[in-house]
Amino acid sequence: MTDSRQTKDRAADYLARRLYEAGCRHAFGMPGGEVLTVMDALARAGIEVTLARHENAAAFMAEGVWHRTGAPAILIATLGPGVLNGVNAIANAHQDRVPLIVLSGCVDADEALTYTHQILDHQAVLAPITKATFRLTAQGADIIADKAIGIATEGRPGPVHIDVPISVADMRVTPPRLRRRPDAVPMQPAAPQAARDWLAAAERPLMIVGLDAVNEGASATILETAERLNIPVITTYKAKGIIPETHPLCLGGAGLSPLADGILVPLVQEADLILCVGYDPIEMRPGWREIWDPAEVNVIDIAAVPNDQYMHQATMNIVGACAPSLAAIAQGVPPRATWAGGEVTAARAALAGAFPTDDEWGAAGVIAEARAVLPEDTIATVDSGAHRILLSQMWTSHIPRALLQSTALCTMGCAVPLAMGAKLASPDATVVSFSGDAGFLMVAGELSTVAELKLPVIFVVFVDASLALIEKKQRERQMVNLAVDFGHHDFAAIGRAFGGHGVRVTNRAELRAALQAAQEADTFTVIAAEIDRGSYDNRI
């Protein structure tokens, strides 16, 4: 951080210093003239500013950093088209609960009275897809930054927008120090006796763990409680790895695959106590709507916010932190054997049978080989499409946040930039992204960014010249093939064109060799895995 008196005094500097204080070390975006002061202030505060090729990708890079550091991520977008290019990723941050700080530039209010070029109401656009939107004031810059950090990170995290008028950013201001509110300290309530009684009496208890538990870092308590009381754990895709997926009590991720749902939903319906632990059903498809009746089975729903989603109802709603609430309910409950009929082992076996790892090739072969070759603690990202559903079922996660994806908005184009952000924040980790060919093409320009950043990320592309998920749905509805197939391209060559390695693979041995070489490479590698279009039929 610089000590220059002058720079410290701009409103933008107060904003930037508070963001730095909150742990922010990376901002991504594309500037226009309107955000130059903000960028300058961020850099002077010690926050690295990275130029991306698209604002949407920039926001996903920021998210990738957040998953690795826990600090809020920053998107910089200039007025008009800059902000609008970021809309998809900001909406993703809203639905996927990412504490993204969106900094945009805007013209001063007086200017906007008589000037219309590129001008639109950023706050009106972003209000429905952020937790809050502010317009920076000079004397209140530090307070607005403090509020933004608090709102973005507390409860269910989400994006907060700050529109920065050009002249306000440059105004000299003199608050005596950064004004801030002390952190809130949660009360530790006693658990309701009824919840403890239900748990003590349950013969077939089951946990459904979701995103709130990941964001709270509740892993250890969930594992300890599951093991001590023999409670099997189903997770959402976002919560994969909250207990190791090799654990005999772990039933893996659920929510998108009808094949997996066919095994897991009946098990949930056999439970005599359902513990929802940070289960935010925004990740789930209709197959998970009202799958139990709280009048017939006891359901304890521990969540960060009250249930206003009505995807399911509970017998008891507990609003609060997952780990202390779960620990309080389980405290003193004696260990007992559960699921005497061996249903949990049977469900694990059925899942393994439904998603075999011994395919010679095809999408399943690619996923199985990649999982076998890459280290256990690999950070993987996956895009939207048929490949994501299959991969989310097959990819074994040993730790939380080891498989990053868009599970609520389910947008394409996230995997590549998410991987870049994750690698930037943790250079020693093996980072691999998996994309369909269409999703990869949405963000292929970011290979220019990854080359500049010299990040040896591995990009695996499932090349089938098709929007496989949509093509499959179209075919299943017996509709004519329309606007779902496209050209077959040389993705390996695209990688090489941007200065990375590029390898085309058509069998497991070639993929294995490519993944091994990519782990040793000093730059990024695009691995084009050529698969058949029917690869996903009867597989997801």
Ligand SMILES: Cc1ncc(C[n+]2csc(CCOP(=O)(O)OP(=O)(O)O)c2C)c(N)n1
């Ligand atoms: C931005 C965006 N546009 C459209 C969709 C709808 N969509 C979901 S999956 C999919 C197909 C993706 O094709 P590809 O990336 O090749 O992956 P595949 O399904 O072949 O695995 C589409 C178009 C979406 N989720 N996000």
